[in-house]
Amino acid sequence: HVKERGRGDFSFYQRQMNIDLLTRMKIDHAMREALTEQRFRLVYQPQIDLRSGRLIGAEALLRWKDPQMGELSPGQFIPIAEETGFIVALGGWVLREAIRQSTEWHTQGIGLTMSVNVSAVQFHQANFIESVSNLLRDSDLPPGRLELELTESILVQNIEETLIRLDALVALGVRLAIDDFGTGYSSLAYLKRFPIHRLKIDRSFVRDIPDDESDAAIATAVINLARALNLRVIAEGVENAVQRQFLLDAGCDEFQGYLCSPALAPGDFLPLVQGIGLADALD
Ligand code: C2E
Ligand code: MG
Ligand code: MG
Ligand code: MG
Numbered sequence: 001h002v003k004e005r006g007r008g009d010f011s012f013y014q015r016q017m018n019i020d021l022l023t024r025m026k027i028d029h030a031m032r033e034a035l036t037e038q039r040f041r042l043v044y045q046p047q048i049d050l051r052s053g054r055l056i057g058a059e060a061l062l063r064w065k066d067p068q069m070g071e072l073s074p075g076q077f078i079p080i081a082e083e084t085g086f087i088v089a090l091g092g093w094v095l096r097e098a099i100r101q102s103t104e105w106h107t108q109g110i111g112l113t114m115s116v117n118v119s120a121v122q123f124h125q126a127n128f129i130e131s132v133s134n135l136l137r138d139s140d141l142p143p144g145r146l147e148l149e150l151t152e153s154i155l156v157q158n159i160e161e162t163l164i165r166l167d168a169l170v171a172l173g174v175r176l177a178i179d180d181f182g183t184g185y186s187s188l189a190y191l192k193r194f195p196i197h198r199l200k201i202d203r204s205f206v207r208d209i210p211d212d213e214s215d216a217a218i219a220t221a222v223i224n225l226a227r228a229l230n231l232r233v234i235a236e237g238v239e240n241a242v243q244r245q246f247l248l249d250a251g252c253d254e255f256q257g258y259l260c261s262p263a264l265a266p267g268d269f270l271p272l273v274q275g276i277g278l279a280d281a282l283d
Contacts, residue, residue, distance in 0.1 A: 043262075055272075057113035116147070133172055148175070152186035181202060201233065206235050232253045233252055234252070243257075
């Protein structure tokens, strides 16, 4: 009796696993096709200086609409791309396209910092530094206008090798940020050793400020830490004026979030650049 139930459970779990595997394989296949068919797009979310209200940069975010499955979010396909290693090719495309777009804006007199998300698998590829270096060499973008967003998971793998890579990127003139700061496992001691320029406070700590006292305390602590270490600090996921005011008062430098704008297609980004010069554009 017990044995039977055990077998039943087993086949249930196996069935679940097969469904998951099938979905993963389907998405993997569709992603590869999407890259060749140029179905991936980048959208750009404005980053705003809290004190002046001016636009300072943009974060490039991947979008993908599959003809059959429809729009898939990065949360649905990036983990699969990381698992299969496809993220190396996809991330390479993201870097190239973000640099191309950024260079185009620069030649139009729009000087922004372009932030690009880099996954751990991509960062630890043997030729990652070389590919960044080649892309910058082949473009007219000032290297200081490119920022790579790294997660704490990148920084805790193989510390010595990571440090060499970070130094090499900084030597190219590229800027480095830690994304989703506070959600990972990185030790504060690394912050001192790594040549990082900016911390991004994770949206989960911003969402419920100022009402949630713990989140308010964490956000304030990250801001103070960044200031003490001479790093810039940006808050993610700012959706209302109360959050913005709290962050401004706490000494945060910059913000990103729906309060200003979601990520936009390049054609929608330009009008926003023009509009944002107004001090009251955010109110
Ligand atoms: P992330 O890098 O932390 O990006 C911020 C995410 O928060 C984006 O979601 C953005 O659309 C969303 N967001 C921004 N402001 C707000 C807000 O005010 N409210 C809310 N609710 N959400 C906001 P998205 O585009 O779905 O991307 C999710 C994650 O997928 C990213 O988190 C990043 O980890 C990953 N990702 C996206 N594009 C790329 C890429 O090109 N390469 C890699 N490796 N990862 C990427
Ligand atoms: Mg990011
Ligand atoms: Mg983030
Ligand atoms: Mg985040």
